[in-house]
Amino acid sequence: MPVPPDNTMCLGIPGRVLETYREHDVLMARVQFGGVAKRVCLEHVPEVQPGEFVLVHVGFALSRIDEAEAARVFAFLRELNQLGELEDPPP
Amino acid sequence: MKYVDEYRDQSSAETLVAAIARAATRPWTIMEVCGGQTHTIVKYGIDRLLPENVELVHGPGCPVCVTPLETIDKAHAIASRADVTFCSFGDMLRVPGSRGDLLELKSQGADIRVVYSPLDAVNLAASLPHRKVVFFAIGFETTSPPNAMAAWLARKRDLNNFSMLVSHVLVPPMMTAMLEAPDNRVQGFLGPGHVCTVMGIREYEPIAERFSVPIVVSGFEPLDLLEGILRTVNCLEEERSGVENPYARAVRPDGNPASRKLIDEVFEVCDRKWRGIGEIPGSGLRLRDDYRDFDAERIFEVEGIAMSESAACISGQILKGLKKPHHCPAFGKECTPDSPLGATMVSTEGACAAYFAYGRHLETKRTASPEYVELGRIACKV
Secondary structure (H helix, E strand, O other): OOOOOOOOOOOOEEEEEEOOOOOOOOEEEEEEEEOOEEEEOOOOOOOOOOOOOOOEEEEEEEEEOOHHHHHHHHHHHHHHHHHHHHHHHOO | OOOHHHOOOOHHHHHHHHHHHHOOOEEEEEEEEEEEHHOOOOHHOHHOOOOOEEEEEEEEHHHHHHHOOOHHHHHHHHHOOOOOOEEOOHHHOOEEEOEOOOOHHHHHHOOOOEEOOOOHHHHHHHHOOOOOOEEEEEEOOOHHHHHHHHHHHHHHHHOOOOEEEEEEEEEHHHHHHHHOOOOOOOOOOEEEEEHHHOOOHHHHHHHHHHHOOOOEEEEHHHHHHHHHHHHHHHHHHHOOOOOOOOOOOOOOOOOHHHHHHHHHHHHEEEEEOOOOOOEEEEEEEEOHHHHHHHHHHHHHHHEEEEEOOOOOOOOHHHOOOOOOHHOOOOOOEEOOOEEEEOOOHHHHOOOOHHHHHHHHHOOOOOOHHHHHHHHHHHHHHO
């Protein structure tokens, strides 16, 4: 059996929840990663709705990706760019 | 937004690299704790984009690498049994033990299967009621919720043919041991982002305070790591310690409380030996007595055979951040990912395997992978 490319320790991959269902009384979901959909256990992030992103590790969702926090680094980058321009004025 | 490509943008990386170069006025040594972070750093050549006074050292955060030899031998002994179907994550199969590796054993006919998730091993046990299905449960805190869930589910589903060989490790005791070592060089840490999705950031606060170090919880994409490095350098320059969490899109301060509760229900803290490093008190997890029926070590009563590691291998010093892979005379010669001599060459997250995968054993100067060449232009412009 080939080793799936994402079968690496501690790697968490963001994927989009397509639909949720229950199996053996555990909350599960089909989650899309690029073009591939996989079965993922959603038991520890039960608040997640279809369309939202979760961070998945070995078939298990560890956390919900926070959209507002995800954009924060880009605001930080804009600040840095402005700072950079102040410190190094263009010739 | 897919939360991947956006964090690999070149011009944003360029901005962060320039900011790091402006910020660093003195020499600083920063350790990235996690093997996945090491992989990204070497893949994108991030260490080489940094100014010369900012050095990254690669931490022991690769659970495959640090799983002790005795445990590999126990896995080998259990997987050899005719009545056992042994399940493991793929990267454990090539880890060398005293009696060879699991892949070799599989080629000799043992029933060894690679699973994507521990929950797949539970389903396999349900579908093979006449086989004893054993899952090799290794990992850091990131992997402990899915592994705990496997034991919990197996009990709930009354699967008495499922068990786990557990060798879990914990990050904070390892960081403490590293900072206590007399030869420690590390002044700041990029904290393990995915471990913190589970455990949160609180347990790092006493470490930051006791050793006066900054710990900046970082993600795994190039921009995450560059931002983490910039924030760590800023802290060091301003002589600030403490914990920062720029990876807040995935990490809440309290982690995932449901996961922490389940881990506590299934596992308990124990002392653990780390391959290449030695025993670290309170640095492991094992199954609680309540889950003893699922403990493969009790069920199969296997003894590990301790043998000495290859004399040429310096992986112990690499895991402690004292040496780099290219300092080893065997690196890329006798020791390659196809025939690894030691822990750090085995898994894709090991520092030696990452250096090898991105061609650093072939280099004479600063030329490397295509990713490096592309990002390397940024370094020239700074």
